C-alpha cells in the first residue's frame with residue numbers, strides 16, 4: 322500500500338529553475354501560505370570541466386584509444402558532462418609499471434618527513450579548491466551541494482592532513498616493529514562518495530610509502546581526474562599516483578594484474594566476493610569495504626525529536642546511497658506511532674530537487690540503473706505487504722529522482738528488511754526488549770554500522786557490545802572523522818580505513 326507522495330509524481334513545480342517550490346509554504350507540516358518557501362539559491366561557481374579526459378599515468382595525461390570512451394552524466398539532468406576513457410589491459414599494464422618504477426625509485430626510499438610534505442601540499446590544494454571540487458562532485462554524482470561542500474570536501478582534506486601527520490611517525494604507530502610499505506596498490510572505489518573514498522585509500526597508502534593505481538567509478542570519474550591535476554600541481558613524483566577510468570572490466574584487469582601487491586576495494590558485496598575469489602591463491606593482500614544494512618535502534622527513553630533528526634540524517638544523507646546508512650529503523654514498540662508521526666511531519670519539510678541548490682536536502686539518484694534498482698526493491702516491499710509513505714511534492718521532470726520515504730508494517734523476512742535498497746527509503750521494524758533489539762539488529766548478513774538512541778548510558782554500552790557492527794553511533798548517526806577506524810564484520814568486508822588502524826593494511830611489519 323502506498324500513501325503520501327509518489328516517485329511517479331513529476332511536475333515542473335519542482336524542476337530546474339524552481340527546484341524547491343514544491344515545498345513552498347510548508348514548514349514542519351504547517352502551511353504558512355504562499356510566499357514563505359525557499360527561493361532558489363543555486364551555487365553559481367562552475368568548475369573548469371574539460372570536454373574529454375584521458376588517463377593519468379606516470380605523471381602524464383594519456384588519451385584513450387579511439388572508440389574507448391564513454392560519457393559521464395549529470396544525474397540531475399541526464400545530460401553528458403564530459404567524455405572519459407575506458408582503460409583496457411594495456412593502460413592497466415602501463416599504470417602498474419609506472420607505479421612499480423616510482424615505488425622502486427625514490428618514493429619507497431624517501432623519508433617519511435618528505436613524503437608527509439607532499440601529502441600536506443595535496444591537503445592544502447584540496448582545501449584551496451574545495452568549492453570547485455564540491456560543485457564537480459555534485460554535478461557528476463547528484464548529491465546536494467550542501468553535502469559535498471560541508472561534509473565530503475572537509476573530510477577529504479582532513480584525511481590528507483591526518484595521514485600526512487602519520488608519514489614520519491609510523492614507528493610510533495607500530496611500537497617495537499619496523500613497518501615497511503607493501504608496494505604497488507590497486508584501489509577501486511564506488512560512486513557514492515567518489516573523492517572521499519579516494520582520500521580514504523590514497524592518503525594512508527602514500528603515507529606508508531606505497532604507490533597507487535586507482536580506478537574511479539564509471540558514473541563519477543571527474544573528481545578523481547581533477548585530483549590527478551592536484552597531484553601534478555603538488556609536484557608529486559611521476560607514477561606515485563596513477564588514475565584510470567573505466568567500467569567493471571578495468572577494475573577486474575587491475576585486480577588480476579600480477580604486478581599489484583595489494584587490492585583495496587570499496588563497493589558492493591557481490592563484486593567484493595568476485596574480487597576475493599580472483600586474488601585467492603595469490604600473494605596479493607586484500608581489504609574489502611562492502612555493503613551494509615545498518616540498524617538505527619530507538620528506545621522509548623530516547624530524546625525523540627533528536628532521534629528523528631538522526632533517523633533523517635541516517636537514511637536521507639546522499640539519498641540513502643550510503644554503505645553505512647541507517648536503513649533499518651528498530652523502534653521500541655511503545656513509541657512506534659509517535660516516532661512514525663514525527664518522521665512523517667519531518668519528511669514533509671525535506672526539499673528534494675536540484676542538487677546545486679543550496680537549500681536542497683535530497684538530490685538526484687546517481688544513475689538510471691540505481692534508480693531502477695531502488696524502484697524494484699520498493700515495489701517488492703509494497704508487493705510483500707509493507708506500507709509505504711513518501712514525501713509529498715513533485716519531483717523534477719528531468720534527471721533521476723526518487724521521493725524520500727519509509728515503510729511500516731515491515732517484517733524481518735521482507736526483502737526491504739534484508740537487502741540494501743541504497744536509496745532514500747527506510748524500513749521500520751519494532752522491538753520490545755533490549756535483547757530483541759540486539760537480535761534484530763544482528764539479523765543480517767552485514768555488519769557495517771548501527772545507531773543507538775537512549776537516555777541511559779548503561780543500556781547504550783550493553784547494546785553496543787552485543788551488536789556486531791564496525792561502527793556504532795551513540796545518540797547520533799553518520800558522523801565521520803579521519804581519526805576513527807571504519808570497516809565491517811561479516812559480509813560488510815574486512816580491513817579498516819581511517820585512524821591508526823587504517824595504516825595497518827598498507828604496511829608489512831618486520
Ligand code: NAP
Nearest residue numbers: 510511512538539568569572573588589592610611612644
Ligand atoms: P560496485 O558495483 O561493486 O562497484 C564498485 C567499484 O568496482 C566500481 O569502480 C566498479 O566499476 C568496480 N567494479 C565493478 N565490477 C568489478 C569487477 N568485477 N572487478 C573489479 N572492479 C569492479 O559498487 P557500487 O554500486 O559502485 O557502489 C555501491 C556499493 O558500495 C554498495 O553496496 C555500498 O554499500 C558499497 N559501499 C561500501 C562502502 C564501505 O566503506 N563499506 C562505502 C561506499 C560504498 P563501475 O563503476 O564501472 O561499475
Ligand code: MG
Nearest residue numbers: 393394461540
Ligand atoms: Mg556522472
